[in-house]
Amino acid sequence: MTWFEDIEIGTATELGSHTFTEEDIIAFAKEYDPQPFHLDEEAAKQTHFGGLVASGWHTASVWMKLMIESRLNAPDDDVPPAPDGRPAPKGGPSPGFLDLKWLKPVRAGDTISYRTTVVEKIDLKSRPMLGIVRSRNEGFNEKGELVFSFVGQGLIERRDAYKGGEPHDA
Numbered sequence: 001m002t003w004f005e006d007i008e009i010g011t012a013t014e015l016g017s018h019t020f021t022e023e024d025i026i027a028f029a030k031e032y033d034p035q036p037f038h039l040d041e042e043a044a045k046q047t048h049f050g051g052l053v054a055s056g057w058h059t060a061s062v063w064m065k066l067m068i069e070s071r072l073n074a075p076d077d078d079v080p081p082a083p084d085g086r087p088a089p090k091g092g093p094s095p096g097f098l099d100l101k102w103l104k105p106v107r108a109g110d111t112i113s114y115r116t117t118v119v120e121k122i123d124l125k126s127r128p129m130l131g132i133v134r135s136r137n138e139g140f141n142e143k144g145e146l147v148f149s150f151v152g153q154g155l156i157e158r159r160d161a162y163k164g165g166e167p168h169d170a
Contacts, residue, residue, distance in 0.1 A: 001071060001091045002079050003159040004131035007118055015066040015114040020054050022108035028058040049105055056102035059139055059148045063114050067137075082159045092155035095132065100150040104141065112139040112147060119151065128162040130155045 022041070029038030033055035036043040044052040071091050079088035106112060120134040133156050139148035 001074065001089045001156075003082070003089060004121065004133065004156040005159050006079075007121060007133055007156065009118050009121060012115055012117040013070060015063070015070050015116060017111050017113040018062045018066070019111040020058070020062075020106055020108060022052060025052060025054045025058065025108055028061070029055055033057055051107065053105040053107055054110075056148070059102065059106050059112060060100075060150075062112065063137060063139060063148070066114050067116065082157075086157070089157035092130070092157065094152060094154050096153060098134075098151040098153070102148055104145055104147040106139075106141070106147055110147075111142050114139050116152070123162045125162065125164065127155075129158050131158055131162070132156070 026039055029035065035055075037047040037049045037051075037053055038044075038055050038058075041052045044050070081087050114137070116135045116137045118133060119136050122132040122134070124130050124132065133154050135152050135154070137150050137152050138146055141147050
C-alpha cells in the first residue's frame with residue numbers, strides 16, 4: 001500500500017483471474033444465494049438464463065479475494081514512513097461502494113479476469129489524516145466482455161495532514 005498523496009488517478013492494477021466451476025457455483029449458492037439458476041442445471045434451464053450461472057455475489061467475492069491477495073503481495077519496502085514516523089499504510093476500510101453492475105451471466109467454465117483502476121481521490125476536511133480513493137473495479141470474461149463492475153472506495157492514510165485548499169477538496 002502507499003500513501004494517499006502518492007496514488008495516481010488512472011493507475012490500473014491487474015488482480016488476476018478465476019475460473020468458475022459448476023461445483024464452486026453450486027457450493028457458493030447453497031451457502032449464500034440459493035436461487036434455482038445458481039443451484040441446479042436442470043432447474044436453471046427453465047429460467048431466463050437458460051442454464052446454471054454464478055451468483056453475482058460469487059463474482060464479487062472472488063474480486064475481494066484477489067484484491068486482498070494483491071495488497072498482501074505488494075512490496076511495501078519502498079514506501080517510506082511518514083515524516084512523523086508512522087509506517088506505510090496497510091490499506092483501510094471501505095465506506096461503501098457505488099454503481100454495482102452484473103452485466104453478463106458467468107457460467108461454469110468461464111474465466112473472469114479482474115482489474116482495478118483509480119478514478120478519483122477525495123480529501124476529507126473532517127478527517128485530515130485520511131483521504132478516499134475511488135476505483136473502478138471490473139471483471140472480464142475470456143471473450144473480453146465486461147461481466148461485472150462497481151466503483152469501490154477506500155479510506156487511505158495521508159502522509160501529511162490535509163490542510164485545505166488543495167485539489168480534490170471535499
